[in-house]
Amino acid sequence: MTEHDYLLAWGLYAFAALGCLLVFFKLTGWMWRWLREPLRVVLAVLLLSPTIVDPAKDSFAPSIAISALDLAFKVGNNAWRAASDLAMYGLFAFVLYAVFVLVRWPLENRARARRQQAEAAAERRRVEDEQLEPAPMAADLNDRYRERTPAAPAPSFNGRVEPRI
Template identity: 55%
Template sequence: MTENDYFLAWGIYAFAAFGCLMVWMRLTTWIWRWLRQPLRLVMAVVLFTPTIVDPGKSMFAPAVAMTALDILFKDAGHALPAMSDLAMYSLVALVVYLVYALVRWPIERSSRARRAEQAARDEAQARADAQRRDEPDEPFGAGDRYGRTPPAPPASPSPAGRMRVEPRL
């Protein structure tokens, strides 16, 4: 196998593995999030973990394919190193995910509490607006909602006996 064939085979495998990962993500959309994300992570590790085939040439192959072929052809030469690589990478990925989840958890809890508090404030504001709309609207009442007060009556009438009326703008 030439180097170009080697890279071509890895490219085809990577494309197919990415397609399988997308199908797996679509299949796991209905699962509870705290179970769905680790399952997706484990599937990504299973699909994309390489294992060494020939130490002299430093050639790698997908660990799941090496394990499957060794079990299928009853050749245990490469199955154990491939399974140990899968186990090691899976353990590392799950520990990193666990740290990520533990950091994310309190942040999401505080965000959820903040959203609930905001919703309660919005509901109280909506109730106050509805109550204010239900009050009778008296434009020249004693307590106008815009802070206006009715004009005071004039102290003394004009000498002609009529009060002067000015239009309000």
């Protein structure tokens, strides 16, 4: 196998592995987030972790493929090396995932608190507006001479103030 064939094979494998990851992301989209994300990490480790096949040639192959082929055909002793590489890459991936979760957690709590405060403030404003404005009478609602402009939607504050025309 020439260097060009080797790189071509890895390129095709990488394309197929990313396609499998995309399909798995779609399949696990309905799950609870704290189950979905670790499953995605496990599949990414299984598909994307390489192991060395021949130390003399410095050639690598996917760990899961080496493990499966060595166990299925009972040839070679690369299954243990591939399993140890899978375990090592899995450990690294889950440590990175734990750091990601620990960074994301306080940010989500702060955003949730801000959202609840904004909703509570909007509810207070709505209650105050209802108390200040008397309810329209039934005759006013059916008055055929009143101006029929649609009510402006309640503003959702997104940091931008636009003029009302």
